[in-house]
Amino acid sequence: MKKTLIFAYFLLTVCACSGSKHSEAAIEAVADVEETAAFDGGNTKTISPTVMVEDRKMVAKGIIDIDVTQKNVDSVYTNIDQLIKHYNGYKSKEEQLTWRHSVVANIPSGTFYNFTDDLAKVGGKLSKKDISVIDMTDKYNDVASSIKSKEAALNQYRELLKKANKMSDILEVQEKINELQEEMDRLNGSRLVIEKKAAYSEVTIDLNIENSNAPANNGPSFGSEIVEALAGGLSVIRYIFLGLLYIWPLLLIGGAGFYFYKKRKK
Numbered sequence: 001m002k003k004t005l006i007f008a009y010f011l012l013t014v015c016a017c018s019g020s021k022h023s024e025a026a027i028e029a030v031a032d033v034e035e036t037a038a039f040d041g042g043n044t045k046t047i048s049p050t051v052m053v054e055d056r057k058m059v060a061k062g063i064i065d066i067d068v069t070q071k072n073v074d075s076v077y078t079n080i081d082q083l084i085k086h087y088n089g090y091k092s093k094e095e096q097l098t099w100r101h102s103v104v105a106n107i108p109s110g111t112f113y114n115f116t117d118d119l120a121k122v123g124g125k126l127s128k129k130d131i132s133v134i135d136m137t138d139k140y141n142d143v144a145s146s147i148k149s150k151e152a153a154l155n156q157y158r159e160l161l162k163k164a165n166k167m168s169d170i171l172e173v174q175e176k177i178n179e180l181q182e183e184m185d186r187l188n189g190s191r192l193v194i195e196k197k198a199a200y201s202e203v204t205i206d207l208n209i210e211n212s213n214a215p216a217n218n219g220p221s222f223g224s225e226i227v228e229a230l231a232g233g234l235s236v237i238r239y240i241f242l243g244l245l246y247i248w249p250l251l252l253i254g255g256a257g258f259y260f261y262k263k264r265k266k
Contacts, residue, residue, distance in 0.1 A: 057136040057194055060112055062203035064119050065128035072123055073209050077101055079122035080205060087115045089200070101207040112201040119205065127208070140194045147187045154180045 068076050084091060084105045093104035107115045113131075120126045157177045164170045244251065 055137075057140045057198040058109065059134045059136050059194075059197045060109060060131065060201035061134075062112075062116055062131040062201070063128065064116065064126070064130075064203060064205045066119070066122070066124040066205065066207050067127050067210060068124035068207050069210050073101060073207055076123040076207060077103075080105075080119070080207075083115065083118055083122060087111050089115070092202070099209045099211060101209070102204065104202060104204050106200040106202050109199060109201045112203070116203060124207065136194050136198060140191065140198075143187050143191045143194070147184060147191065150180050150184045150187065154184065 066076065080103065081091075084107070087107050088111075089105050089107040091103055092106050093102075095102040105115075116129065116131065154177060157173055157180065161170065161173045161177065164173055
């Protein structure tokens with residue numbers, strides 16, 4: 001890889017120094033260097049040890065349901081808040097409804113499973129525990145490899161820019177540099193997102209509040225059934241009317257045919 005880049009750089013320097021008529025050939029040579037760097041970048045040996053396969057990028061998500069009563073919902077919610085702080089986590093979302101309190105917590109991945117185990121001790125009754133893990137290592141390595149190859153190509157274009165003589169060549173090379181820089185910014189953004197998701201695992205905690213004062217559900221009342229039946233009847237009439245509008249040509253032809261049939265029969 002180093003010999004290839006040195007040789008290509010030598011060619012680029014010679015082409016740039018030879019004058020404007022060789023500038024296009026120099027640009028093509030850099031494009032070849034970029035393709036070579038992209039190809040070699042796919043080799044895992046070129047990736048930094050911090051993103052090798054041994055350093056897995058695991059993204060974990062959890063859903064925890066806890067049944068609580070109206071009396072102890074506040075204390076349970078306070079215990080959860082303290083537990084999040086104890087594990088150096090943070091809350092990214094909170095929602096409080098009449099019969100459910102919900103919080104989304106982000107916990108350092110190294111202590112994520114300990115945190116979910118301790119949720120069974122905050123009070124109430126743990127009714128659901130669902131944890132899923134996605135391995136983002138391959139995607140992370142692909143992004144890191146792309147960044148490495150783009151960076152190698154970007155350095156080559158910068159060297160070529162120093163040797164350019166014509167304004168048109170300078171503008172062309174600078175445009176390519178800007179494109180590569182934008183691609184690297186996008187790739188770096190994707191890399192940081194994966195790193196953040198792998199560093200902090202997300203768990204949604206729902207406190208389902210049991211309301212002892214709520215009336216028993218003995219099925220719909222007679223009045224509600226009447227209202228529902230009337231609404232259903234209106235829906236049927238609506239669908240029939242709309243259906244007739246769709247087939248009005250057939251009705252028109254049928255009516256005309258029946259009229260002429262009766263007239264002829266008389």
